[in-house]
Amino acid sequence: MLDQFEQQASTSKDKSADALDIFCRQLPLAVICEVLGLPQKDRPKFTKWFQGFSEIRNMLGIVGMLPNLRKVMNYLEQQFELFRKNPCPGLLSELVQAESEGEKLNSDELVATSFVLLAAGHETTVHLISNGLVMFLLNREQRRLVEVNPSLMPSAIDEILRLGFVIQMSKPRYVIHDTEFHDVQLRRGELIAAVFGSANIAPEKFYSPETFDITRFPNPHMTFEPVFIFVWE
Ligand code: HEM
Incomplete structure (x- = not known):
């Protein structure tokens, strides 16, 4: 992702690149997909479907997102079918197995659980990384501190969580x-x-x-x- 960022910056006219698109959105989604056990090849379409979530400001925004929500739900249902036939490593496949062994989750609950994980885990972390980036860009001395002493990073993340309106x-x-x-x-x-x-x-x-x-x-x-x-x- 960082290579892609550098490449875009070096080839664009004004030598700029969009960190939000190339890094801040991609990284959390990649991690959640990994935890859930969703295939790597599906990540670009996931990113596309989730793109509009942070821009929702009102009811109209929610209505505008419905087609994408439907796509996510259809996609998850297909994945559950595949996992039922073919268990794989990852949380979603484990949830499906738990269901087939007579445990709690029915099909709607499976979709709802995965959706909550995707939505709750994605936007929050995108905001943490992107707002943190802005805070460091605006506060050079703080940035310098962490560059000199990387062990400050955990406490820096807490401070971004506090003040960064994540x-x-x-x-x-x-x-x-x-x-x-x-x-x-x-x-x-x-x-x-x-x-x-x-x-x-x-x-x-x-x-x-x-x-x-x-x-x-x-x-x-x-x-x-x-x-x-x-x-x-
Ligand atoms: C900077 C990162 C994160 C922050 C600040 C954050 C914060 C929160 C907060 C405040 C809630 C409670 C919301 C409420 O009850 O009103 C919550 C719920 C939740 N979070 Fe996170 N979270 C983060 C990352 C994640 C990640 C990475 C995951 C999973 C991959 C996750 C999964 C969840 C789930 C499943 C819930 C429950 C949602 C629900 O009850 O509807 N979160 N989180």
Whole structure:
């Protein structure tokens, strides 16, 4: 992928290349396909089908994506058929076997499970890599730190997860009983969501919250933990 990036940059008129297309989108998809056990040759069409997901802004966007969603579902159903006849290494094939041994997943559940994995694992990681890239490009001294000391990379990734708006908010959840949270009355049945973007720059928890600091310690960001955010004190 990096070779392809260099090649595009060296052959384009303005010596530029699109990191989002060539690297940030391709790498997470390649890894998820590998984990799921989907054939390498199918990756380009997968990338194409998933391309529009991050651009969805409203209902019209969702409707526009439906044909591609259908393609993904059809494709997964075909793969399950192949895996049923021919078990292969990979998570999807294992899920199919679990089904044929009388365990829980029916055909719809198999498609839904794989789809959630693909969708949940893809966009988040694309944002992590692409936003992280931008943050390093805008903060040369931080970039220099990690170049000199690559062991800072894990803590840099945590800082990108905190400040890079990798994921803005949780899925909506319903309040199951009347309660009060930080002086706000919540009524049973109300719809609420956790906004990580805001929690991750709370001044009570983070010094200089809007500064990108890859040496930040501790870094109790909430980016993976929507369930706990409601009891975070
Ligand atoms: C930077 C990377 C990632 C971040 C920040 C992230 C964050 C999250 C968050 C916050 C949730 C909970 C959403 C909610 O309940 O409202 C979630 C759910 C989930 N994530 Fe991730 N995730 C990442 C990568 C991945 C990867 C690589 C996979 C799998 C390949 C994955 C699979 C899932 C699944 C299956 C769920 C449950 C989805 C559901 O319940 O609908 N995630 N993730």
